[in-house]
Amino acid sequence: MHKIALVGAGRIGRIHAANAASHPQLTLSHVVDPIAANAADVAASYGAQVSTLEAVLADKSVTGVVVASSTDTHLDYCIQAHKVGKAIFCEKPIDMDLNRARAASGTLAGARLFLGFNRRFDPNFQALKIKLEARTVGKLETLHIISNDPSPPPVSYVKVSGGLFKDMAIHDFDMARWLLGEEPSEVFAWGSCLVDPEIAKAGDIDTARAILKTPSGRMCVIANSRRSGFGYDQRIEAFGSAGMIHADNVVKSTVQVWTETGAQADQFQNFFLDRYADAYRAEMAHFAVMLTSAAKPDIGYADGVAALALAEAAAKSLQTGQTVKL
Amino acid sequence: MHKIALVGAGRIGRIHAANAASHPQLTLSHVVDPIAANAADVAASYGAQVSTLEAVLADKSVTGVVVASSTDTHLDYCIQAHKVGKAIFCEKPIDMDLNRARAASGTLAGARLFLGFNRRFDPNFQALKIKLEARTVGKLETLHIISNDPSPPPVSYVKVSGGLFKDMAIHDFDMARWLLGEEPSEVFAWGSCLVDPEIAKAGDIDTARAILKTPSGRMCVIANSRRSGFGYDQRIEAFGSAGMIHADNVVKSTVQVWTETGAQADQFQNFFLDRYADAYRAEMAHFAVMLTSAAKPDIGYADGVAALALAEAAAKSLQTGQTVKL
């Protein structure tokens, strides 16, 4: 059994805590959080101890650290954990600032650091990728990534979020890199504030369209809105030379009701805690494999930097009205 | 151009009139109906003349007769038309009485008589049959035929309808024969009156389940209700040794509305005039082929008798509570 410390016992930290605790090869041993009640609550649920980062780093029996603290602490905690030889499972994004993130690349290049872009572990997107790589539809030409949240976050959150591209589309930039088979070399982005005028006042957009282009001419459209009106809208269409692969939204059940108004399917899963529950479990299983073998992480530090670079490029394109080369 | 006479200018007759008139090889020349206004209306729409059965039979330029009059006249008119050498397109059922129908078998055996079981011409059921015969799912084992009307007819109609099995399920018995690849040898049927108690008072049922069995053990369930609550429910599932072929209902459009309550498809087509519009056109095209070539009808008199025999067997099973051998 590998001992895991959780740093950050908020919403996402609690999911990782539950998955670590129920994994047959992992034990949740330490919980760290600046809010004492959070740490105490999570620790009590899984028989772990409330601790501090210093204590975790000093405890040689702890082999894995899950960094689920606020984004501005990610880089610092990762570097500290890496220096004492811990394996790290860090939540995305790696940082809000591309220059800072790039500056740490040297230090973290060799880290056993798994960056938690959860969508790569979604069974539906994995099925799409498997079929894509098996050339089921020939050679990939274009992608359409649809990623709409069910409803906008509070404006207070938007103000500190880093903006739609870094906060929300960062996942989609990672998916694009994962699927395109080539690094995007140019970005164009447009955005509007159509959902909530307070978001515009906060200097952000709530609706965006970005296009990525690769050297060979592949294109990827990323469509984002802070509000769908029908739950979590997470779809991908991958067009190849011999057809298209489509990963659709997930419904709550297979039940349909047929009445005079037509066939009504069940609701779509509402948000990420539901849609990506399996993905979070699979992430922890992947971390366990890293701990129990020499396996490298499927997603590393460089992936975090690359996604951030795309997000900054999109933001710059939005600001300037010009395409941005990477 | 072949001249066609329409005998019976009611709802279904008007459909055949329109299809004959718009067919490039047919002309609607005569319209006969006991209600003068009906005949006049249809004749005027297509530049035909109001006529009588006698005149139609005597007119050698008329090569095809469409019999869409009331069911009790079908046999008589078919025999008369056959005797003067006309090709006949007769609406189903051939008659309400199995003994009478069988008695006419000798006379009509050689007739160029096409019996209008429209569902055999539905593009969806035809696609199912083509795949079935291509052994796409191996060897057929069982069928499930679902045939629910959107809403019950007036009780006045039910009283003279001949009962659910002869009036409504007759189509399904024909579909079963068409698809099973073997003549059913035994029937069991149960029925209830769940939709409208007036139908029970009229001595009929409005909800039925029949099972047909063939000598080799294939089984076919036929499910009927006089009311679906969601439009015309016309589906077939054919289970084979290597899978299943499913023909689904037809929607008014491909539009879906995704809202907080889930994905809502468009309404199903409401009733036979919509669902089988293409089938009626294809029936007339088939009749044109009979007229312009030596082609035999896809559905002949014997098919009408066989479907009627199954309907009577089901009615007898319902009455006796026993299985009925054919």
Add this chain to the structure above:
Amino acid sequence: MHKIALVGAGRIGRIHAANAASHPQLTLSHVVDPIAANAADVAASYGAQVSTLEAVLADKSVTGVVVASSTDTHLDYCIQAHKVGKAIFCEKPIDMDLNRARAASGTLAGARLFLGFNRRFDPNFQALKIKLEARTVGKLETLHIISNDPSPPPVSYVKVSGGLFKDMAIHDFDMARWLLGEEPSEVFAWGSCLVDPEIAKAGDIDTARAILKTPSGRMCVIANSRRSGFGYDQRIEAFGSAGMIHADNVVKSTVQVWTETGAQADQFQNFFLDRYADAYRAEMAHFAVMLTSAAKPDIGYADGVAALALAEAAAKSLQTGQTVKL
């Protein structure tokens, strides 16, 4: 934490072991199996001890017993566990013999015995039932239960299975009772051997159609085959006075591949371990609620007897060719 003993460490027992072990309020403490290696293997996986039935019954710290042993032992073990006051989670069927099962009704009437008809805990069928009870489609009139296995079991299994109706359709009879809102009062069944002639030689059928009827005239068709050709086929259609509720099969992912041959969905889940994984977890959660509260089981001993009575009636109908009253 409630201590749970597992009696029977075969395929289904292992699922219950895993679910008990990962449930936050349960601990798997004892494992009993006539095959020592089975017991040892499961016990080791979850930190439980290998034990005997006698020891389990004698250990007052064990509050719940999961009976997942061979069917012929169910009744005996349930009675023994009940006598020492244990709460019981017993796999279906309660027994193969209706007379024996009825004879034990007095003894087990008051038992805290949860009978594991897993399909009642499937999220899709639960969604169907919730909508049915909410009168989303008005008053229930008819049911269609489709339950086809992916491929037939070995004939050696068929020979000791008790026959298709007790072995396979028993689930469907329970679903019918659960959904019909009335006890079925009459049964008719037909069967064939179309999948594997060896099954016929063993005196059984592999393809069946049964119809149940209730006093008010509701009807339920149950369609079974030992082989679907496309995975596990577990669907229900519930027709009401104002529409229909449909619970469909579950696909492995939402991915579709669109090529020249049309849109191809992902495979259906292949068999019960996949399709009902959530249901098994929910069963164990229900058992935990029974242990931690005064809650009665959702499915009790009487339900097991009633389903068995329907299975025997269907088998009798098949044998006699007559409808059978209950």
Add this chain to the structure above:
Amino acid sequence: MHKIALVGAGRIGRIHAANAASHPQLTLSHVVDPIAANAADVAASYGAQVSTLEAVLADKSVTGVVVASSTDTHLDYCIQAHKVGKAIFCEKPIDMDLNRARAASGTLAGARLFLGFNRRFDPNFQALKIKLEARTVGKLETLHIISNDPSPPPVSYVKVSGGLFKDMAIHDFDMARWLLGEEPSEVFAWGSCLVDPEIAKAGDIDTARAILKTPSGRMCVIANSRRSGFGYDQRIEAFGSAGMIHADNVVKSTVQVWTETGAQADQFQNFFLDRYADAYRAEMAHFAVMLTSAAKPDIGYADGVAALALAEAAAKSLQTGQTVKL
């Protein structure tokens, strides 16, 4: 009956000929084509006479002219027909050159000219528009228009086509204008040659992504490829403040085949002659309404100019790599 003259008896002209001939209020009386055999063939099929443009214009009994000749003749023929007071049904596009088209705006402003953007008459897109205007999903925010041909045309065609945006996306620009509820004010476009390198050699692209933006911030993505690999891909997604309306592709039948590889739907309709057969009929019906009443065309000359302006803007954006204001 209104007499209709067809000018241009090629592929699309023949469709209009058939629809005019079968319309109850229209007669096809004249057929004009530079290739004598084409004109003769169509005329013979519908009992019309082979004629010349001059004769058609001089014949006062002809009230409607269908212009289905080569694109470079559209403007000239429309102007001539308008001058002698004919109602005109002109195929898209109005012209290849925006300046020429604008120059004719004064002359044709008052013409009874119906421009055949067929997709506006597709029942699926019409159902989408009706629901959009009924505010079924609240206020429109973004559109996604997918329009992929089944396979690329010959390079010889590409060379004279005017380029992807004018030849293919022109329909999509019209759909965007029809649905957006606001005139687009800015365009960005990217394109690649991924399907056939000969198309690049001919100076064109075969894969494109365009984004339109309106003054209020609505955005519309148009996705085009000359080759889908799965038939005609004609879909629209309209995202509103309260949900999304989706118009999907049309399948050849509702049949699905369920086998070990999953549920396989029937093929999508392969190309425009199938997908838009109903739309072409509805166009002719609309023209008949114009002829028999004072009704104005649903799509007029100005719509043709506006779509062309968007196509030119997209082409310019592609060329310059800049956004283009309208």
